[in-house]
Amino acid sequence: MANVFSNIGEWVSERAPGLMPVYRKHMTEYYAPKNFNIWYYFGSLALLVLVNQIVTGIFLTMNYDPSAAGAFDSVQYIMRDVEWGWLIRYMHSTGASLFFVVIYLHMFRGIMYGSYQKPRELVWLLGMLIFLVLMAEAFMGYVLPWGNMSFWGAKVIVSLFGTIPVIGKDLVEWIMGDYLPADATLNRFFALHVIALPLVLLLLVVLHLAALHEVGSNNPDGVDVKHGPKGNRWDPTKPADGIPFHPYYTVKDLVGVGLFLAIAAFIIFFQPTLGGWFLEHDNSVAANNLVTPLQIKPVWYFTAFYAIVRMIPSAMGTAVWGVLGMFGSIALLFALPWIDAGKVKSIRYRGTGYKVALTLFILAFFGLVFIGTDLTDDYFPKWFGQDIDITAWDNVFGRVLVLIYFGFFVFLWLYTHLGWEKTKPVPERVTTHD
Amino acid sequence: MIKRYISTFALAFGLLLGATTVMAEGPELPSAGTNLRDTASLQRGAHLFFNYCVGCHSLKYMRYERMADDLGLTQEEVMNNLNFTGAKFGDTVISHMPPDDAQKFFGKAPPDLSLEVSAKGPDWVFAYLNSFYLDPKSPIGWNNTVLPNAAMPFPLWELQGEQVPVMKPAKPGDDPEIEKLTLLHQGKLTTEQYQQAVRDITNFLEYVSEPAALQRHHYGIWVVLFLLGFTFLAYLLKKEYWKDVH
Numbered sequence: 001m002a003n004v005f006s007n008i009g010e011w012v013s014e015r016a017p018g019l020m021p022v023y024r025k026h027m028t029e030y031y032a033p034k035n036f037n038i039w040y041y042f043g044s045l046a047l048l049v050l051v052n053q054i055v056t057g058i059f060l061t062m063n064y065d066p067s068a069a070g071a072f073d074s075v076q077y078i079m080r081d082v083e084w085g086w087l088i089r090y091m092h093s094t095g096a097s098l099f100f101v102v103i104y105l106h107m108f109r110g111i112m113y114g115s116y117q118k119p120r121e122l123v124w125l126l127g128m129l130i131f132l133v134l135m136a137e138a139f140m141g142y143v144l145p146w147g148n149m150s151f152w153g154a155k156v157i158v159s160l161f162g163t164i165p166v167i168g169k170d171l172v173e174w175i176m177g178d179y180l181p182a183d184a185t186l187n188r189f190f191a192l193h194v195i196a197l198p199l200v201l202l203l204l205v206v207l208h209l210a211a212l213h214e215v216g217s218n219n220p221d222g223v224d225v226k227h228g229p230k231g232n233r234w235d236p237t238k239p240a241d242g243i244p245f246h247p248y249y250t251v252k253d254l255v256g257v258g259l260f261l262a263i264a265a266f267i268i269f270f271q272p273t274l275g276g277w278f279l280e281h282d283n284s285v286a287a288n289n290l291v292t293p294l295q296i297k298p299v300w301y302f303t304a305f306y307a308i309v310r311m312i313p314s315a316m317g318t319a320v321w322g323v324l325g326m327f328g329s330i331a332l333l334f335a336l337p338w339i340d341a342g343k344v345k346s347i348r349y350r351g352t353g354y355k356v357a358l359t360l361f362i363l364a365f366f367g368l369v370f371i372g373t374d375l376t377d378d379y380f381p382k383w384f385g386q387d388i389d390i391t392a393w394d395n396v397f398g399r400v401l402v403l404i405y406f407g408f409f410v411f412l413w414l415y416t417h418l419g420w421e422k423t424k425p426v427p428e429r430v431t432t433h434d
Numbered sequence: 435m436i437k438r439y440i441s442t443f444a445l446a447f448g449l450l451l452g453a454t455t456v457m458a459e460g461p462e463l464p465s466a467g468t469n470l471r472d473t474a475s476l477q478r479g480a481h482l483f484f485n486y487c488v489g490c491h492s493l494k495y496m497r498y499e500r501m502a503d504d505l506g507l508t509q510e511e512v513m514n515n516l517n518f519t520g521a522k523f524g525d526t527v528i529s530h531m532p533p534d535d536a537q538k539f540f541g542k543a544p545p546d547l548s549l550e551v552s553a554k555g556p557d558w559v560f561a562y563l564n565s566f567y568l569d570p571k572s573p574i575g576w577n578n579t580v581l582p583n584a585a586m587p588f589p590l591w592e593l594q595g596e597q598v599p600v601m602k603p604a605k606p607g608d609d610p611e612i613e614k615l616t617l618l619h620q621g622k623l624t625t626e627q628y629q630q631a632v633r634d635i636t637n638f639l640e641y642v643s644e645p646a647a648l649q650r651h652h653y654g655i656w657v658v659l660f661l662l663g664f665t666f667l668a669y670l671l672k673k674e675y676w677k678d679v680h
Contacts, residue, residue, distance in 0.1 A: 248676065257668070268654075269650045270651070285553050
């Protein structure tokens with residue numbers, strides 16, 4: 001048997017001699033720093049979830065009907081009459097939310113260890129593009145079940161473009177292909193969700209990885225192993241602190257994959273709606289343009305950005321500032337490699353100011369999620385008394401959080417460009433591994 | 435390292451459970467206490483539904499055949515006792531009431547209840563069926579504290595009896611508010627029996643909202659255990675491979 005495989009291998013190698021070198025470059029001879037910690041699981045997990053979304057998505061497509069008249073019914077058909085349809089759909093819906101969990105943690109890792117800094121700016125930019133496309137992909141996917149929250153969510157989110165002066169109103173109609181989210185909207189969102197955006201995502205992921213493997217991975221110490229001493233057991237010219245990605249990190253990632261899948265399976269089998277966080281109750285009602293849900297809000301992974309829109313007041317007769325603020329909050333993340341001129345990459349050796357600022361930034365993000373999901377309607381009266389004006393408190397809290405969010409970038413620019421940061425000495429070589 | 439994995443898992447798990455409880459919305463309703471594993475309760479709930487509810491409400495996504503399979507009933511039992519419309523065994527449950535008439539009778543067609551529990555939650559349905567009271571001001575004679583001015587008459591009155599509101603001592607100028615409901619006449623069932631009957635209906639509707647829940651619970655534990663076992667083996671493999679990394 002082994003002989004058959006090696007014969008096939010030889011046969012392929014003779015005809016495509018470039019294949020093995022590519023495999024070696026990216027797997028067995030890609031030398032990754034040996035000190036990756038738990039935060040380094042989320043890249044491979046994101047890839048795993050992407051594959052899950054594509055595979056389960058293909059099977060959903062086989063039974064889904066992208067028409068305003070049939071979409072909602074076809075989802076129930078999948079849930080009840082298609083063999084294992086419920087499992088496929090829950091894997092897809094749970095996967096969507098977990099995609100954002102994984103991506104947010106992956107991004108936080110990048111920020112915390114300065115992985116966006118020189119020479120990895122391109123890796124960061126491509127990653128941010130992936131995040132942007134993923135948001136579009138998730139939004140359009142959310143509209144497809146054509147529940148009432150899908151409908152109203154689509155209406156509200158598309159209406160954001162209506163705040164753009166002069167062309168806004170026409171732009172909204174152009175996007176929806178109708179005056180309201182309707183059949184035309186659903187058809188085009190389906191096309192974009194299942195063909196256009198996944199293709200873009202896959203291309204960007206390939207470029208993200210190619211760019212990463214060109215410069216090499218960062219690590220929790222922020223020490224560039226390529227600049228350290230040379231020579232390891234496998235190659236005298238390669239970094240001493242590097243180990244081959246395969247098999248070392250493939251078997252390590254397998255542990256992360258197992259844990260992640262166990263958590264995912266728990267959700268899929270026991271809490272598929274996760275109490276309304278992953279699948280919202282209002283989406284069990286079919287789309288109805290005459291009945292507005294009590295609260296229109298996006299799914300949790302958009303709520304921080306949605307809260308920014310809500311918290312920025314109208315001025316000069318237009319509400320466009322909130323939308324600009326939302327896009328700005330993402331644009332600033334794109335610009336992070338140039339905003340941060342820090343001499344040191346990893347949080348382990350950065351100044352106290354940076355640590356405090358990053359903590360506040362993360363807390364502000366969670367706070368905005370909290371406000372964006374309207375949880376304040378339940379909790380503010382409990383905390384501050386029944387008679388308070390919730391909207392007023394939302395605005396006070398929310399605006400402080402928006403200021404902290406944007407303040408992080410301003411502070412980081414001043415802190416590093418004006419040389420206020422007092423860093424700790426960075427070791428010559430990576431310090432730990434586990 | 436294994437300690438760290440376990441603590442990470444525990445943390446993620448804790449966050450998950452926290453998230454599910456935090457999201458409980460709206461005014462807090464008493465728990466319906468439903469249990470999908472209680473097949474007898476599902477059967478009683480189905481029986482009550484087909485005697486008191488199906489006259490107006492359809493379950494347009496629920497097939498008789500699926501119901502028979504999941505509730506441990508035979509084709510004869512379902513077709514003789516629960517099917518009053520001459521539907522085929524493989525058909526879905528469609529009420530006999532013509533939608534146009536329904537619109538005329540109630541001003542609003544009775545909603546399909548296939549996804550009622552998914553949309554509102556079991557506690558809401560349980561509370562709703564406990565909260566009808568006599569209201570002379572309402573055109574149909576009934577009102578409901580959970581869904582004020584509901585267009586629905588109360589078909590279960592012969593079981594529960596008739597409730598009337600007890601008003602809160604009204605401050606001058608305020609609209610009178612209902613403090614609680616009290617039974618004017620006891621129905622055929624005692625209060626405990628009625629609670630159980632309503633719980634059974636809620637349980638049945640919860641099942642109808644997502645029949646796959648029975649399968650989920652059946653397979654779930656084995657899938658999670660398998661994955662935890664897989665993780666442990668992967669961990670041993672990782673340890674073996676990483677022995678020579680210092």
